[in-house]
Amino acid sequence: MAAASSSSALPDDDAMASSAPCRYKEGSRVQMVTNGREKGKQRWVKADVYRIEEGSGRTALHLREVGGHQEELKQVVPHSKTTTSPHGQQGHGGFRLTHKNSADQDDNRMAPGGLGDDHLSCVFSFMTPRELSAVPTLCKQWPQVKGAFHQQTHITIDSSTEGDRHFWESLTPEQAFQLGKWLVNLTAITLVQPRRKQWWCLGSMISIVEGHAAGRRAACEKEGQQLMAEGSLETIDFTTATDQLLNSTTSPRPPVFRLPPPTEPPTIHALRAVTGAVGEHYYGKLADRGWKMPALERVHQDGWDAKQLGRFVSSSQSLKEVEGRRRSWEWWAAVFEHFPIASARQPGPLRQLQTIGGIAYEGFEGEVRRLQDVLTSRGCRKSLRRLDVGVPRIEGHHSLSALLAVDDFINTCCTSPDVPLTVNVTPSEFDLSLFYADEFPLRPSPFIKAAIQEAARQTTGVTYTISQNDLTHPIDSPSQAAGEIASSLSFDNVSSVMVHDANGFDPPPGTTPPAPDIINHLQPIPRVHELCVWSAVGGAAGRLLAQKMPMEVEWVVFHAAVSAQDRLGVLEGLGEEREVGIIDGLGDAVGEVDPVTLTEELFDGWGSNRLPSISNIGMRLAVPHEMEASAAANIIRDGLSSLLTAGVRGLRRVWVWLPDEPDDLVDGIRELLPDGTRVGGFTINTRDDDDFEDGYIAMVVATRDP
Known part of the structure; x- marks a missing residue:
């Protein structure tokens, strides 16, 4: 020994x-x-x-x-x-x-x-294929030298030395095949390739593997299966060189492209793992060799397409793990469709499948159903032990149907609902109305909880979408499960909070603004800087969201359809302890929304002691056609004077935008409020400008005196 x-x-x-x-x-x-x-x-x-x-x-x-x-x-x-x-x-x-x-x-x-034959074989077995190739030609005929190849169990193809590099690059496909035939007890082969030339010596590796399969088959026939198992090669590992010499390798041609197809696809009986495969190996036709690998358990690849990967692994009866970059449900379904469907009462070729690569959500629940059907029809039932899955954006009631489809996939294909999960969500707005969907489960699974929580962690915006559902369903009493999940959410990355109407929803006149109680279950939203209310019936929801805002808010924006009473209600929801940078009463300054109709009530209520500290107030106004310019000018003068003397804490500036109004209105304002007029510690000036993108704009600006 x-x-x-x-x-x-x-x-x-x-x-x-x-x-x-x-x-x-x-x-x-x-x-x-x-x-x-x-x-x-x-x-x-x-x-x-x-x-x-x-x-x-x-x-x-x-x-x-x-x-x-x-x-x-x-x-x-x-x-x-x-x-x-x-x-x-x-x-x-x-x-x-x-x-x-x-x-x-x-x-x-x-x-x-002296050394006997056994000792010589032992000595030669310690030599690498390159070192054995350097033995004098006459000595190569010794049975001890050939026997040494039979004892090789692990070879590494690399170029760590000039000699190794020259040896592997100079091998013809025929020579590599013959080398493989001698390596009848090979258990592992490693191919170390330059980072930028990952096809290097791929052809030699393929020829060695196919030669090994032929040599092993011949040896097995000679020895008999009772004394020699059908296969010995267990692992093929591709890795990338870190050594500078390997990365400078310059092979004159990628030899894999010259390989003729095998006359008969080889069977590699014991091969359990192929790891480190990349796109160059797929383009190098590795998957086209037709290898039969019944014992294959693990494949780690990156950059292969579904067709090639499916063909490569489809002969396995033992597949447990297929790793790769994140792909769609449809892509993975296309991979596993290459496996035969299980016959009646037969276990199926994917019965041992435990792990598949990350799944990205790029479509609808139909793609989830397709992968589920493909896997179950081939034996994968309650065998997956973990799942890395992407889920759709949480944008409303319709998002829940996709989550439920994934949940059904987990219940069908995974060992239990509690399998380890990695959930990824595309960052987008998180719609709180999801909690009022008719399909929201009474007992949400671990996946449903994890998906909603991860969506909250990644989102940058929180919305509440008002729809007909809010008028016909009891939104003042969400389910216990919905409340528990809502209270667990963390919105640490949120910068904007919004209330708006669903597409196509037009609230009937006189509709009472809905107050969704689910908002009360939320934790404070610590980093949000903007609150927008874009629904005519969004005041109550906006007020509830205002109570979740941080102590300093940069911007509060109201749509023109929001009543003056609802605007003040939202501001009172912020409370007297908060500070607001800008109150934009009617949208922004570039005309993305219609201006509000000028009325006296726009300037009322600003003296409430329940309002936050406000630095700037902006209003975008439109004068009714039936209103005389002089009457409009009087309302603006009186209203502005009332606001400036109401005692708004922290107020530094007020501006009133008047887009596309006639010159006589501007003249009337200037007559009532000449430039330099001082009211309540503010100086008022009026200017007009036709250089704005949306046309002519007049603006009345009141600025606190130094």
Whole structure:
């Protein structure tokens, strides 16, 4: 028994059988020859020590064959300090020691009598394929050299040295195939590729794998399946070079494109994992080789399309994990459609599937149903152990149907509703009216809760959409489940809060503004700087949202349809302790909304002591056609004077916009309020300008005196 190494050096003394107490360690790899197989078919095997049992005067090593049958082996190593040769000690389980340490020689001063065939095979097995290729041509015909290839279990294709680089780049497909045929006990192959040339030596790797499959099949037929398993190659790993030399590799051509298709698609019986595959491997036609991989469990790829990935994995009967970048439900359905549908009362090829890559939401619930049907028809029922899923924007009642479709997918395809979830939501406005949807579940699943909570964490805007549902359903008493979820939400990234009408909804005249109680369940919204009320019946909802605002608010905006009473109600909802930068009574200054009709009540109520501190107040006004210019000018003068003397705390400026009004109105205002007029500590000026994008605008501005 001799310890194996991945280098070309001979084993250290510490790794060999010794007359001192055993110094093998768990994980040591050794060479052994078996007596337990059919006469004439004894062969060298590599085995790993996986357990050590110390005994009186001896140590029992428990080993497992690497590749092949993965047979369980046992060897006893004596502690005796006598000169008894281990060759004379019978091992257990049909195995015997084949290497004699110098301490066991009759005379330590005598030179060894030379290496036997077994020793030569052992020595050559430590050499890499490149090092073996450097053996003189005559020596390459030695059976010991060929036997060394049979003992190779793991090869790495890279260019860490100039010699390695030249060796792998110079291999023809035929030579690589022959090398693979010799590597009958190969268990792992690693391809280390330059970061910018990830097709490097892909053709050599493919040829080695296909050659290995052919060589393993021939060896199995010769040995018999009772003595040799059908497959040994378990892993193929693609990785990227970090070494500068590897990244400077310049192969003259991508050899994979010259590979002829295999005459018969090879079966790689033991292959369990293919990891690190990238787009260059897909374009390099790796998926077109037609490999049959019935034991394939794991595939980690990035950049493949659904058709190629589906074809590559579709021969597996053991698939557990398919990883990749986030793709749509439809994309993943296209991958798994390449698997055959399970026959009646048969388990199906995807019965062991545990993990699929991230799922992005790019469509409607129909795509979710499609993937669910594809998986279940191929055996994936309650087998997925975790899920990384994207969900639609929480934009209203219709968003819930998509969440419920995903929830049904989890209940059908995952081991339980409590599987570990990673939920991703596209940042957008979060619509609180979701909690009043007819379909909102009485007992929301962990997924429904997680999806709504994640949407709240990522959103930058909170809205409440008023619809017919608010007029016909009891919104003053949300369900207990809705209230509990709402109270758990964190809106730390929200900068804007808005109330508006649903598309196509026109509130009937006299409609009482709905007051959705779900808003009362919310936590404060700490970083919001803007509150907008864009619905004629949005005053009550706006007032409830105002109570969730921080102590400093930059902007409060009202639509023209909001009554003066409702505007003041929202401001009173902010309370006297808050500070507001700008109150824009009628939308913004560039005409995105219609101006409000000029009335006397617009200037009433500003003296309430329940209002917040306000720095700026803006109004965008339109004079009714039937109103005389002089009457309008009087209302503006009296109203502005009333506002300026109402005692609004913190007020610095008031402006009144008059877009597209006749010159006689402006003249009337200037006559009543000449430039420089002072009222309540403010100076009033009037100016007009026709350079605005929406046409001519006159503006009356009152600015607090220094």
